[in-house]
Amino acid sequence: SQTIHQWPATLVQPVGSPLSLECTVEGTSNPNLYWYRQAAGRGLQLLFYSVGIGQISSEVPQNLSASRPQDRQFILSSKKLLLSDSGFYLCAWSVGLGNTIYFGEGSWLTVV
Amino acid sequence: KNEVEQSPQNLTAQEGEFITINCSYSVGISALHWLQQHPGGGIVSLFMLSSGKKKHGRLIATINIQEKHSSLHITASHPRDSAVYICAVPYSGGGADGLTFGKGTHLIIQP
Numbered sequence: 127s128q129t130i131h132q133w134p135a136t137l138v139q140p141v142g143s144p145l146s147l148e149c150t151v152e153g154t155s156n157p158n159l160y161w162y163r164q165a166a167g168r169g170l171q172l173l174f175y176s177v178g179i180g181q182i183s184s185e186v187p188q189n190l191s192a193s194r195p196q197d198r199q200f201i202l203s204s205k206k207l208l209l210s211d212s213g214f215y216l217c218a219w220s221v222g223l224g225n226t227i228y229f230g231e232g233s234w235l236t237v238v
Numbered sequence: 239k240n241e242v243e244q245s246p247q248n249l250t251a252q253e254g255e256f257i258t259i260n261c262s263y264s265v266g267i268s269a270l271h272w273l274q275q276h277p278g279g280g281i282v283s284l285f286m287l288s289s290g291k292k293k294h295g296r297l298i299a300t301i302n303i304q305e306k307h308s309s310l311h312i313t314a315s316h317p318r319d320s321a322v323y324i325c326a327v328p329y330s331g332g333g334a335d336g337l338t339f340g341k342g343t344h345l346i347i348q349p
Contacts, residue, residue, distance in 0.1 A: 160336045164279075172329060172336040185329070185336070214279050227271060227326075227337065229281040
């Protein structure tokens, strides 16, 4: 069966520190991978999506970046966090077009 | 970019009541998603539908493609249904470029 793992679940980071959130998918090949963010009091927002290794598309300009070094691995990074980066980050995957999307457990990031 | 409007934003009801949450979108789509987010943040997919109606237990989702509108119904609501319900549609209509989300409906079912 397919599963998705995302970590860490929670983290508190000082302003200006780096960030790395990792997401891995099991049980499927060549998934479409996504990073979403939910800021306090706001809806979910698409940050990045990837349809293949090394292929990253960004929807919102910001100080975050994403990478897909392997087929089922998606990493969200920042070199220097801002206070406004605080929020709930969700990794998700789907296969093909118009199919069910599956979400990871989410990561709570607090930048202090 | 698809725009999603969801209503109501907040809904408090008594146990047993019939619940309806509405969703409208601006661009024709391949499929619409209804999601449930619990207080801890975790999100699960309830339905993905492209036409007609789907039913899962006490949950029913309908969609009218021509009117670009969908509804989520909960019959015989229960306190454990308390959660945020989110409507989501493809970002640009039908591609692999992710979803755009409604702001969610915060549902509280009181015993």
